[in-house]
Amino acid sequence: MLKKQQLYNQLKQHIQLQHWPPGTVLTQQQLAEHYGVSRIVVRDVQQALLSDGWLEPHGKAGMQVPGFSVTEAQELCLLRLQLEPLALQLAAANMSFSQLGQAEDLLGHIAAHKHLAPYQRGELNWQFHRILYQSCAKPHLLRLLDQLHQQVSRYLGYQEQALAYADTSAAEHAELLSLLRQGDTEQAGKLLVSHITEAGNLLVQLLQKQQGAR
Amino acid sequence: MLKKQQLYNQLKQHIQLQHWPPGTVLTQQQLAEHYGVSRIVVRDVQQALLSDGWLEPHGKAGMQVPGFSVTEAQELCLLRLQLEPLALQLAAANMSFSQLGQAEDLLGHIAAHKHLAPYQRGELNWQFHRILYQSCAKPHLLRLLDQLHQQVSRYLGYQEQALAYADTSAAEHAELLSLLRQGDTEQAGKLLVSHITEAGNLLVQLLQKQQGAR
DNA sequence: CTAATTTAAAATGTATACATTTTTTGTCAA
DNA sequence: TTGACAAAAAATGTATACATTTTAAATTAG
Numbered sequence: 001m002l003k004k005q006q007l008y009n010q011l012k013q014h015i016q017l018q019h020w021p022p023g024t025v026l027t028q029q030q031l032a033e034h035y036g037v038s039r040i041v042v043r044d045v046q047q048a049l050l051s052d053g054w055l056e057p058h059g060k061a062g063m064q065v066p067g068f069s070v071t072e073a074q075e076l077c078l079l080r081l082q083l084e085p086l087a088l089q090l091a092a093a094n095m096s097f098s099q100l101g102q103a104e105d106l107l108g109h110i111a112a113h114k115h116l117a118p119y120q121r122g123e124l125n126w127q128f129h130r131i132l133y134q135s136c137a138k139p140h141l142l143r144l145l146d147q148l149h150q151q152v153s154r155y156l157g158y159q160e161q162a163l164a165y166a167d168t169s170a171a172e173h174a175e176l177l178s179l180l181r182q183g184d185t186e187q188a189g190k191l192l193v194s195h196i197t198e199a200g201n202l203l204v205q206l207l208q209k210q211q212g213a214r
Numbered sequence: 215m216l217k218k219q220q221l222y223n224q225l226k227q228h229i230q231l232q233h234w235p236p237g238t239v240l241t242q243q244q245l246a247e248h249y250g251v252s253r254i255v256v257r258d259v260q261q262a263l264l265s266d267g268w269l270e271p272h273g274k275a276g277m278q279v280p281g282f283s284v285t286e287a288q289e290l291c292l293l294r295l296q297l298e299p300l301a302l303q304l305a306a307a308n309m310s311f312s313q314l315g316q317a318e319d320l321l322g323h324i325a326a327h328k329h330l331a332p333y334q335r336g337e338l339n340w341q342f343h344r345i346l347y348q349s350c351a352k353p354h355l356l357r358l359l360d361q362l363h364q365q366v367s368r369y370l371g372y373q374e375q376a377l378a379y380a381d382t383s384a385a386e387h388a389e390l391l392s393l394l395r396q397g398d399t400e401q402a403g404k405l406l407v408s409h410i411t412e413a414g415n416l417l418v419q420l421l422q423k424q425q426g427a428r
Numbered sequence: 429c430t431a432a433t434t435t436a437a438a439a440t441g442t443a444t445a446c447a448t449t450t451t452t453t454g455t456c457a458a
Numbered sequence: 459t460t461g462a463c464a465a466a467a468a469a470t471g472t473a474t475a476c477a478t479t480t481t482a483a484a485t486t487a488g
Contacts, residue, residue, distance in 0.1 A: 002471075003471080003472075004471080004472090027438085027439060027440085028439070028440065029438080029439065029440085030439095037472080037473090038472055038473045038474075039439095039440085039473090039474095040254070040471080040472060040473070040474095041471085041472070041473090043258075043440090043441095044257075044261070044471095047258070047261060051265055059480090059481090060439090060440085060479080060480060060481090061438085061439050061440065061479090061480060061481070062439080062440095072353075072354070075352045075353070075354050075355065076354060078352070078355075079354060079355060079358070082296060082297065082300060083296065083297075086296060138289045138292070139286075139289070140286070140289050140290060140293060140362075140365065141289065141292075141293060144293070144358060144361075147358075148354075151354065216441075217441080217442075218441080218442095241468085241469060241470085242469070242470065243468080243469065243470085244469095251442080251443090252441095252442055252443045252444075253443090253444095253469095253470085254441080254442060254443070254444095255441085255442070255443090257470090257471095258441095273450090273451090274449080274450060274451090274469090274470085275449090275450060275451070275468085275469050275470065276469080276470095
């Protein structure tokens with residue numbers, strides 16, 4: 001596999017696990033040395049993580065591991081609310097049984113692996129959402145949603161506590177799917193809105209608790 | 215100045231002027247040779263233009279200059295409609311006189327330079343919009359809007375005919391500003407919606423005429 | 429001691445060289 | 459001629475080396 005891809009995944013995971021805690025400044029040299037690759041590879045990866053929001057510029061040298069803020073979490077939630085229901089509505093019209101089936105399978109898969117790591121669970125959850133939006137056939141919209149998910153997953157990834165929410169989330173996913181099967185786009189949209197809102201509120205709560213404890 | 219930045223601007227402009235027409239496949243080597251820089255620089259620039267939508271992947275080697283489609287233009291318009299009114303609404307609450315002034319100045323500047331190249335005019339127009347949205351204080355939203363504008367500008371940049379629309383556009387900008395001064399957020403939002411819709415329709419018309427002629 | 433300036437160290441930008449992958453070309457058998 | 463396969467060419471990935479910029483340290487004037 002490409003070293004670039006490997007390093008991308010590894011560094012991202014290390015950031016998520018706070019091996020490089022928020023605020024850390026990572027230079028090309030440092031990373032190249034630490035991960036045993038050339039600076040060229042590091043440059044590419046830094047750039048990718050920058051546009052994914054997993055690193056942020058730090059003056060004219062180095063990149064910084066971003067922190068977490070309630071404000072940012074709320075903004076991400078707001079954007080999800082603005083775009084995901086739209087995608088769902090557009091997708092509902094041309095959703096195929098094949099896709100509904102895919103989504104169903106995914107739910108089963110998630111339910112069957114209750115012991116997954118939080119970030120893996122988050123990834124599967126997003127794949128579920130993603131499949132529902134897929135058939136909106138709007139490449140740019142889908143790209144924006146993927147970007148947003150990247151951001152959100154940075155917040156969500158290492159939240160062990162979020163597991164408490166897993167059951168509620170799974171139930172809502174199932175209901176969402178059921179509504180779509182019935183063709184009740186209206187209700188599905190409303191459910192999606194409250195689903196995203198809940199997730200956002202939970203995240204904010206966790207952040208506040210965590211920041212209060214610090 | 216950094217060679218990376220120079221090449222970024224130059225290549226973008228060349229794509230806009232169709233020096234590299236849509237469909238052209240550009241390899242690292244080719245570009246490095248043509249512009250007299252090393253492949254490293256080209257790699258960075260290609261990556262940047264990729265994420266801005268000015269190049270698209272082409273198999274496993276080379277990147278392709280994207281074409282234009284009515285569908286894509288409509289999608290971009292849809293996304294603008296979904297996000298820009300939101301930004302305006304959020305911004306309206308904490309907009310400062312300083313910013314209103316800046317916007318006013320920009321309008322004057324645009325009016326004073328009727329002879330500007332289309333892409334320069336487009337850039338100034340966007341700056342006007344951008345200032346209005348600025349004080350929404352939502353970094354991610356603003357970033358999405360900038361990305362969207364990048365895409366739209368690829369369509370708009372070389373459209374000489376779009377100049378016919380300039381007067382209407384300027385008038386609407388002025389009215390928008392006036393409504394904001396009065397604090398009539400409601401009306402301003404409605405005007406913005408129709409403003410974006412008009413721009414989208416014009417773009418679609420131009421594309422259809424152009425593609426019909428081909 | 430402070431602050432400004434110079435000097436050294438470190439970091440990034442860029443070019444070149446080599447390794448690996450991908451694409452193309454050319455050959456041969458059916 | 460066509461299609462599969464092998465060899466050559468081209469393109470990208472990666473490492474190293476050098477140049478330029480940026481940051482940090484040291485020095486000196488006040």
